[in-house]
Amino acid sequence: MRHPHDIDLPLVLDRGSSVSLVVQVADGLRRAIETGVLRPGDAVPSTRTLASRLGVSRGSVVAAFDQLHGEGWLVADHGATRVDPALAPLRPAGTRQGEDLAGHQEGPTAQRPAGARQGGGPAGRTIIDLRPGQPDVTGLVDPTWRAAWREAARHPGGRHGPAGSVPLRAALADHVRVARGAAVAPDEIVVTAGAREGLQLVLTTLGLAAGRPLVVAVEDPGYPALRRVVAALGHAVVAVPVDVDGLRVDLLGEGTDVVLVTPGHQYPLGGAMPVARRLALLAWARAHGAVVVEDDYDGELRFTGEPVPALVALDRAPGDERVVVTLGSFAKVLAPGLGLGHLVLPDPLRDKVIALRSDLGSPVAGVVQDALARYLETGALRRRTGRMRRRYRARRDLAVEVLTDLPGVRLRPTDGGLHAVVELVDAGPAGEREAVDQAGAAGVLVAGMADYWAGTAPRPESPVDLPRHGLVVGLGTPSLEEGLTRLRGVLSGTGPRGSTPRPRRPSAASRR
Template sequence: MFTQFGRPLPVMRGCPTAGPAGGRRRGCRAEGASVRTTEIPELPLPEDATLTIPQRIAQGVRALVDSGALSPGDPVPATRPWAQRLGVSRSSVVAAYDQLAAEGYLAARRGSATRVNPRLALLHPRNRTGTSRPGTRAEALHPTAPHPAATAPHPGASVRGASPAAATPAAGPRARPPRPGETPRRHAGASQTDRAPGAPTPIDLLPDRPATDALRTPAWRRAWREAADAVPRPLPPAGAPALRREITEHLRHMRGLVRTPDDLLVTAGAREGLALLLRTLQADAPRGGRALRVGVEAPGYPSLRRVATALGATLVPLAADASGLVTDRLPDAAPDVVIVTPSHQYPLGGSLPIDRRRQLLGWAAAHRVVVVEDDYDSELRYVGQPLPALAALDDPVNGVVVTLGTFSKTVAPEVGVGFVIAPDGLRARMLQLREVLGCPVSGVVQTAFTGYLRSGELRRHTARMRRRYRQRRDRVLAVLGPVPGVEVLPMDGGLHAVVRVPGDVDEGALQDACAAAGLRTAPLSRYWRGAAPRPRPMAGLVIGYAHLEDRTLDEGLARLRQVLRSVSPRARR
């Protein structure tokens, strides 16, 4: 007999007229009233203290489905009476239903009960024993993930606004998780039969993608619906005034940065904003002058480095440590531009201390250097409040800081909305170039995002995701932290983790072991590539943990723990 918190569970009854997410429709009475009910077998709640109550409920429902106790098309109980029987809050049951709907186990349709997905066999095929094949769920949610032994992209190719196609070039566009009742589109390369016999199901631990399943809220749908109904109108090159106004309000609340709508330009993300800036600075140079020299953190994020080199700039490596850019070693032969990640250094995770920030700004003012603040995930901070932006210390009129902002981490890279804030003179020159090139963000997207920001839902969504990501970060620390010889660098925020191994571990062998275990990870050494050699041996991995559903993440971490134990010399002693 299954138990809940150590005691037997009774047979539970549910309202057959439950609405979406298990809520009762009008006229459905509480337990004990004379209405038709649906009996289901006892719920197997796993006695796992590492799981939250919603996770345990969801896992128990999966077990009922996998065992055949619940079949496709069967209604599930309404959330309120079920929560009463379990002795938990209704929100816990609702959260479990939402997770199961995102995974394709449940299907909700307005005006009818929430049911086990009638197309469940297409999403989660069964073997002859009636249990789900290992890995089937992950393949259904990510049907285009290639085999990990395939050539992996450069780290960062799948993140920070990069297109899913760039992240998995061999597989084509990455599919979103299926909506309830929907059959996911399959890719020919995603079938289990394409893997070698006995090969593990691929799990993509590449950084640094956010979870996007929680976006489907009423505020999100309403914003896009209203944008689709709006009459298209010409937009100024800087972007819709209403959107710029909402972004400045958002920055005031979330980042402590006070600017006016005229201080910023709407962009298609951080890379597009950087390209606009560099093209402007290059156009300002004398005809036939030298290429721009762009200082970059080493280690640092590869994506913006590639933008600079693609536009003909010369990279100048600048040392970074666990606290960010090392400002007392800035060169006298200063570059034209310096790109920094002061709020959350990528990938090491440090935050630039206030004394280094002031030293950087003083050096930049003295040498007429433009400081580009890449503010990519500063709002996803788990310890304390988000730090003030570097631009908050700068003069908005005659200053040196240009802030690149993006919503790819808090919302989704696919939305393609960001902004750039620059001092007055530089912004005016950037606007002149934008008038020639045009704004790359469509009016529909700008209108929808304006409504989403105005509703306040983005702040609420960010708070929810911070809680979810913090829980997943804690899982990473709990599983990988105790491995002998392995160091998981402190993670005060963000969507990735850096796992360091002893310097005598061969990083290539580590990557090979991960591929053999079906894991896609990014080697730590690549974050120096294109900038400078490593100042000292530092081997390891950079992994993402935000975008995977909980069971897939747990499986991936368990495999990675075994890999680290097998390759670490200290672990073998």
């Protein structure tokens, strides 16, 4: 009888080699795990079956399995031998992240266990991913979340119109009103598969109407994923410097069709655009016939200072032509894998977008729309957002505590969101790259500021107090404290394998 978990493995033995058959079998299995032929949790063939296939003694295979057990590659599980499920798929340091340096990983590679002979992090250390855009999803799957999905799954055949589910759009309008201070009607909302898909939809609609490639102004530094979307669609990208108040409206050029901004939480520097700058941007857009695309990135996750309404809330003056499109997403408050967002659109752009969506079809499954509508209707999202604000404020405070008092290092202040910017005050491009590489060698993955500038260096118009070189550090990982402690060791100059004591947190008694 064939083993119930039989799998064909590309193991080739060289019987003329001076390397023993035991070592050759172990090396072959190890390579199969490294290359993804065997994945974490997969059962491997029985020792009897594998010995029969390879034409070697069962004792040789047993010895090879024992060696891999000892190294941490294999575990015994319910009568079968499996690849250790703890070998979580991770990306090696120095590779780009697919979403935005921020959020959705591309093809995984297997993390090597402690003691593995090549690659991976330092022996005995797990790799901690501190790249930005990876939210804390703990506590999301609660009874309310499960009930919403169970109810939606009872009607899997439901179809919705091109603008999206009517109940979902009503719930989204209420969410935008309560969370972002903008009174919008459900008919102004179109359901999307996230911020990038929404931007594609808007730019394609505007480009078809113009009959030519668009000129799109973006923040510099700014969100690299959306900048790449603009370029991938064939439109011209014009980088406009930012200062502490956000995008410099006075530097916008003639002929600009679209201005892409993150006014609620400038990415990656974290500031909020004040009302005066917002009004100036809207006035400029109306005077030049441009559309302002507001990426409401992390708008709900502001945890210090007065809450700032979404830019669309100011685009409501009677008699004024509306010029703001808002991109919304639940990737940070809920989970990136949800793949759902929304657009808030003015007339007549809304009708054109819906017509294009009707031709292209919606990428968001009806079950997903129904589940999120039910989840929003219960008020669970507002409660979760409040918890996330408190949690990320505590994580921001932890980052401040761990990364202060380091020579040549300055932590940029942030009022919200899921990341922090660590400025390397005296470092150049090479110093930034070295810091990223050394952090990777210490088992900590971070992003460099260079990825956020549109060019190879800041423009002359960019304020001198903006961080030229530094690290962008995400705060969402469950292993944040350990990751920050390792990063402190790197930045303090003790080397990638060293560590340095961080300031002790006061005890509960002393806090009182």
